[in-house]
Amino acid sequence: MKRNILLLSGALLLSGCSENWGWYVVDPRTPNGLANLKFMMTGAYNTILMSLMAILISVIVGLLIALPGLSSKPYYRAINRTYVEVVRAVPILVLILWVYYGLPQLTGLTLNVFWAGVFALALSDSAFQAEIFRGGIQSISRGQYEAAQSISLNYRDTMRFVILPQAIRRILPALGNQLVYMLKMSSLVSVIGMQELTRKANELVVTEYRPLEIYTILVLEYLLLILILSAGVRWLEQRMNAAY
């Protein structure tokens, strides 16, 4: 995989030497290019922060939604199904617009761009998290519940000490995927004015008229972030599974 990425970057660089490209806009050797690069990178902070916040919230909400889905009572399961089906049906962009422009009118409560973005991303992702958790928890054998019951653990302790620690190890790869997905979807929050990577790039394009080079840098920024993230998730997986 690493080789492919190298090849791709090489090809990009080679073609970058042709006349069509105007690398000067992001050339770190010129003051203007350096300033532009710095300007673009300042978006990374918000992209990362927003994604992490959103994933944190969506994991918690997802878990809370997953639990009734595991109940033997049809009524609880219906709550889970309804939430998942409804939330999953709304496109993320629509959700972002609705939360930012619609929600204040409905509730009188205005969220700033950051929190509106986090909220919309988290809401949308929570439906997927709920499904991931439900699958992970269901994959733990009945014997584990029975053993927990037989040593008098109550439901909360059974979940907390026996079921969830095992389920989380199993769903870690899926959670990692979801985090990557979240990072990419956070670019959509640029439409409501969030100053993250994509928004910064857009603003620069407007002043510099070099979309090709600027968006190429943008692509590389996301690529880099996601490669780092994937490596982090793999490291965590290995660490958590080292014990057994």
Place this chain on the structure above:
Amino acid sequence: MKSALISIQKVSKRYDRFLALDDVSLEVNAGEKVVICGPSGSGKSTLIRCINRLETHDSGEIIVDGLRLSNDKHVLEKIRGHCGMVFQQFNLFPHLSVLENLTLGPRRALGLDEKAANEQAMRYLERVKIPDQAHKFPGQLSGGQQQRVAIARSLCMQPRIMLFDEPTSALDPEMIAEVLEVMSELASDGMTMIVVTHEMGFARRVADKMVFMDQGQIVEVGPTEQVFEAPKSERFAAFIQQILNH
């Protein structure tokens, strides 16, 4: 009148249409060792799982230490506290060390502090003869060792009754003996035990009472020697023959 520690009266249990327990009655006194045997699907597991309500019975009643089993949470908690259970598949918690497997229940349900729970766990690990494995994970142990950890885990909850559901059926032959030995020692310490097993040697040595089940019913029950020497039912006689010939 001496009342039984466990009293099962006219208990029935269905899975959909299938009658898994058919009007079963059984009494077990304190300190008594009962071995239950019978062909596959005869309801042995269902019966002992009803005692700590891993399964719920449909009719009849089960009384454990004077408490009538019901959906009442407090009663259930008490009864589960009285009954330790050992499973065929061990069901250890794979993500916890042996020591943590043993201390989780005492710390969370009995309210022991870490030090007391650890000390107790080490005592029981000595008793099942594997104190040196305390910091390993279940996956690093042999089947026989895992089952002994599972026994210790149950004992850490200070039960009055131990339920065993085919504790040696998933083990390689050379490991069966070490688990049966631990169980025999437990028996001679006076623990009340109900054991589902086909280990007839163990049954003859340890059991006070033999129960033979077939098709959801108790077909034969009595003092061990009597049941082996002079079985009343042909089905039991045939079953014993079949096992001994294997």
